[in-house]
Amino acid sequence: MGAHLLEPLGSRRPYASHAPATIDACRHGDRRALESVLRAEAAALEKLIARLVGPRADVEDMLQATMLEAIGAFPRYRGEASVRTWLARIAVHVVHAHLRRPEQSRRVSLELVREPVDRASRPDDIAHARNQLNRVYHHLDQISAKNRIAFVLHVFVGHPIDEVAALVGATRVATKSRVFLARRALLSSARKDPVLAGWFESGRNGGD
Amino acid sequence: MQLGCTRAGVLLERQGSGLSEAEQILLEDHLAGCDRCFADAKALRAMGELSSSFAGEHFLVEQQRERALVRALDLSKRRAPSERRRPRLVFALPLAAAGLALSSGLLIWSGTSREGDRVLSGFVSTVERPIALGETIPSNTVLTAGNDATLAVAHARAHLAAGAEVVWRADVETLILQSRAIDVSVDPQPHRRFRVITDHFSVEVMGTRFHVDALGVRVSEGVVQIRGTDGAILVEHLGPGQSYTVPAPVEAPAKPPELSTVEASPAPEAPSRNVAPANHRARFEPRSSAPASAELAKARRALSEGDISGARSVLADVRARRLVRRDQAEADTLEAECALVARDSEGAVSRYLEIARAYGDLPAGENALFAAARIEADAGHKDKAVEHLDAYLAAHPHGRFHEEAIARLSALSGDPK
Numbered sequence: 001m002g003a004h005l006l007e008p009l010g011s012r013r014p015y016a017s018h019a020p021a022t023i024d025a026c027r028h029g030d031r032r033a034l035e036s037v038l039r040a041e042a043a044a045l046e047k048l049i050a051r052l053v054g055p056r057a058d059v060e061d062m063l064q065a066t067m068l069e070a071i072g073a074f075p076r077y078r079g080e081a082s083v084r085t086w087l088a089r090i091a092v093h094v095v096h097a098h099l100r101r102p103e104q105s106r107r108v109s110l111e112l113v114r115e116p117v118d119r120a121s122r123p124d125d126i127a128h129a130r131n132q133l134n135r136v137y138h139h140l141d142q143i144s145a146k147n148r149i150a151f152v153l154h155v156f157v158g159h160p161i162d163e164v165a166a167l168v169g170a171t172r173v174a175t176k177s178r179v180f181l182a183r184r185a186l187l188s189s190a191r192k193d194p195v196l197a198g199w200f201e202s203g204r205n206g207g208d
Numbered sequence: 209m210q211l212g213c214t215r216a217g218v219l220l221e222r223q224g225s226g227l228s229e230a231e232q233i234l235l236e237d238h239l240a241g242c243d244r245c246f247a248d249a250k251a252l253r254a255m256g257e258l259s260s261s262f263a264g265e266h267f268l269v270e271q272q273r274e275r276a277l278v279r280a281l282d283l284s285k286r287r288a289p290s291e292r293r294r295p296r297l298v299f300a301l302p303l304a305a306a307g308l309a310l311s312s313g314l315l316i317w318s319g320t321s322r323e324g325d326r327v328l329s330g331f332v333s334t335v336e337r338p339i340a341l342g343e344t345i346p347s348n349t350v351l352t353a354g355n356d357a358t359l360a361v362a363h364a365r366a367h368l369a370a371g372a373e374v375v376w377r378a379d380v381e382t383l384i385l386q387s388r389a390i391d392v393s394v395d396p397q398p399h400r401r402f403r404v405i406t407d408h409f410s411v412e413v414m415g416t417r418f419h420v421d422a423l424g425v426r427v428s429e430g431v432v433q434i435r436g437t438d439g440a441i442l443v444e445h446l447g448p449g450q451s452y453t454v455p456a457p458v459e460a461p462a463k464p465p466e467l468s469t470v471e472a473s474p475a476p477e478a479p480s481r482n483v484a485p486a487n488h489r490a491r492f493e494p495r496s497s498a499p500a501s502a503e504l505a506k507a508r509r510a511l512s513e514g515d516i517s518g519a520r521s522v523l524a525d526v527r528a529r530r531l532v533r534r535d536q537a538e539a540d541t542l543e544a545e546c547a548l549v550a551r552d553s554e555g556a557v558s559r560y561l562e563i564a565r566a567y568g569d570l571p572a573g574e575n576a577l578f579a580a581a582r583i584e585a586d587a588g589h590k591d592k593a594v595e596h597l598d599a600y601l602a603a604h605p606h607g608r609f610h611e612e613a614i615a616r617l618s619a620l621s622g623d624p625k
Contacts, residue, residue: 004479004602016469018289023393026492031281034281035277035281038277038280038281039273039274039277042273042274042276043273043275046268046273050268051259051260054259059268060268060272060273060275063268063273063276064275064276064277064279064280064283064324065280067276067277067280067281068279068280068284070280071280071281072284097395127259129261130260132254133259135256135615136255136259151221152259154221154222154258155221155252155256156255156260157260160222161222174232178219179221180217180218180221183217183220183252184217186255187248187251187252190251191251195245196251199247199248199250199251199254199255200247200248200250200251208382
């Protein structure tokens, strides 16, 4: 499935892609250093946030909130994980807080969805894929934020359970439970969705 | 070894992060014989691929990422400069003080704006021009909502009723409501206070949803604290479904006002603006342990019920005690309010000016000077009003009523702002 966004958390490489001097400067609030590090990580963070919340208008807001939190937290960054992993934890935290806000509109803004199929596809297919994507995130919106995040990180993004547990700050067992509960809830509601019905047909051509 | 559906489901979850060869074989065996798990596997894979394909390309354009970065850097500068610059604080202190004085002056006279503060929906305009959707909101400027509109200000969303007038002060993250009503939703995440000020009270919150108009506050979620214009806590905790009402504005002495009433509404959708039953009010009595404060609160309650003589009687008792300066200022303010409620505008102004002179360093002094100016302006005493407003702006250049004072001064002198 999706490519890994993060390096393995187990590796003790504090400055995977940034010079130690740059990281030290970030800790001291040096604007240039912060700009350099955050600019380099912005694309990965954006991808992670977009995977977690789906295609919605406030991805940019969440990216900004993540960067803001990171700037404030840099003095406490101890270098135990790579900067990217550390930033990903902050992003997960920001997304979690965002998803928990009851006033959040959970509607996917279709006009913002990029074409989720290859460019050779027909317009009908593109529209259908958009609709399916909309429905998938609609069903994910019905799942608790904790379970949803663990599920997306493990199943959609492809992080091992241990990494997900570290990212969400939970035990391995709790993380496995969250993924299990989210999968059960998602499949249960998706099965009843006529837009997604084609995926659940028993035909085995094109399946595994 | 036979694989059950539960175990197969767990392996399906792990497919993305990798299965061992043995696990892959077991899973394939199971899927070959179980239609339901096969369908689930197909669906999960399709969902994952769909999610991956849309996020595979960048969702945001480069410009949006850059904008988020610049905003984050700018906001962080305002958010905790002392924390980030602590190691160099000793050397930077004199320079910072000078910079602060200079920037404060600039803030006052030229206004500030932040890129994150913007119009999200609806039609919003300043006196000079309309503000486009997504455009940065000017700070320290009166904003008028032509229809229902939504603003993103600091870590809050403010939904303005049609015709609502607000002033956004980005430097202190405060929204000043001048007319109509707003619904505010504050994100608790940044752990910063957000304040809404009206003519008669202010609401301070960390994260909640509430409705404010000139007459009161209704809380939908979370807890807010209500303070009077003198900074005194009127309601320590106002929770979901509860509301606070100020039926009579201070500057309208034509009818005897009921200054402050707190009520617990049965439902947030249907707030009553009547005086609440005594048993409800009792829940919100100030929790101060100081007897003088309790007595002052008692006087304020009496005044809110129109019982001027009762309030004065309590105040006389309080004055017999030895009061700390803050309580003394509160007692004097209540005396001035008693005069106002008794339609003795002249007496009220005189008392307010005394308070302003005696307690210019306290919030009560600032409020009193502005109240005196407002009463004079409302009474049509233009020269006196201008004199008091000038005095207010000179004494409190960072004051809470700075914008309103300038607006009133402009109106009184007939000059555009």
